[in-house]
Structure formats: structure tokens, C-alpha cells
Amino acid sequence: MISKKQAFLAALILLLLASTVFILLSRFAKPKVTLKGFKGVSLMPRAKVFDEVYSILPSDEVAKPYALPDIDLHAYARDGKHVGINYETGEYEIQIPLAEASGDLVNGDEWIFVPASIEVKWVVSAKDVEKFMEEFPEASKHTDGKEAYYIQLIYYDAKDNRYESAPIKQTISAGEFLEHPYEIRKENSNFIVSISKGILWKGS
Secondary structure (H helix, E strand, O other): OOOHHHHHHHHHHHHHHHHHHHHHHHHHOOOOOOOOOEEEEEEEEOOHHHHHHHHHOOHHHHOOHHHOOOOEEEEEEOOOOEEEEOOOOOOEEEOOOOOEEOOOOOOOOEEEEEEOOOOEEEEEEOHHHHHHHHHOHHHHHOOOOOEEEEEEEEEEOOOOOEEEOOOEEEEEOOOOEEEOOEEEEEEOOEEEEEEOOOEEOOOO
């Protein structure tokens, strides 16, 4: 007869193994098409909240990645098209033409690339952290609900040369949506790319 503690430990081990696979896949996965003339963002979560609360998670919830604290990367075009998780349907959307994305990864590195000609807003969401805190009030005794991450802008020119901004560190509170303004400009024969600290985003 397996005890509740043994079941919890087994579920936790499975979750950690699954998370490791997600992280490895997201870091080494390559988009399916050439990225010439594409721009993108890489989101690198630190999984701070999960690390602070994993010891109090009920065993039946440990096996459900969608119920865990997690942050997500989104891209929103001017015409309303979206790349990222749809919180109403639970589906990962890729509505922007030719966009490439890692998909929704639980505490794994996420990336989205779109044609450079399409104007988009890069947004990071902590909606899943808020949901977790609401479902498990006890978590507030162990964490302040603030997640940490690094974010980086990447650009491929028409010759497939890759340009990267320096990764910047950001903190996001449960439930927040932060937009990261960015710039890609040509300077002589090279490009300068940069991404800024997040600002509160309320949509549109």
C-alpha cells in the first residue's frame, strides 16, 4: 500500500522530470523555417514562486502542470492577432501569419518569432501565478507571488545575421501583464537591437 507521502514524492519527481524535459526542448528546439527577416523574444523564467511553494502542493495537484504558478510570453499585433496561450480556451494560438513559437511551457524558456515587418507588442503575463494564489491561499505564507525572469530581443536580418539585445532581468507580480518596448535600428552596416523594462499593459 503506497502512503500519501510516497505518492506525493512520486508525483513531484514526475513533475520535475517533465519540467526538465520541457526546459531542454525549449532551449534547443529550432523553428521550422528560416528566420531571415524575423524578430523575436526569448523569455527565461526563474521559477521563483514554484521553488518557494512546491513543498506545500497537494499531491493531486503536483501532477497537473496547468495548475502550477507559471508566466507566459505573448505577441499582439495591431490588428488583434495573437500568439500565446488563450486563457479562456486553454489553447495556444498562433494567429500572426508565419509566426513561429515554442508553445506554452511550464516554467520553461519560451520564444516567439514574427516577420520583422509586422508591428507587435511583446507581453509577459503572470495570470497563472494569480490563479494559483487564488486556488491555494496557503501559498501566501510561503511566497509574495512575485516571479522573476530574463527577457531578450533577437533579430535576423535579410542575410540571416543574428543580433541580440543584452538580456534584462524583470520582476512581475501575480496577475500582472507587462509590455516590453523594443527597438531595432540600422547603424551603418549593422543593426542595434534593444528591449526595455516592462510597463503595465491593459490590452489593446
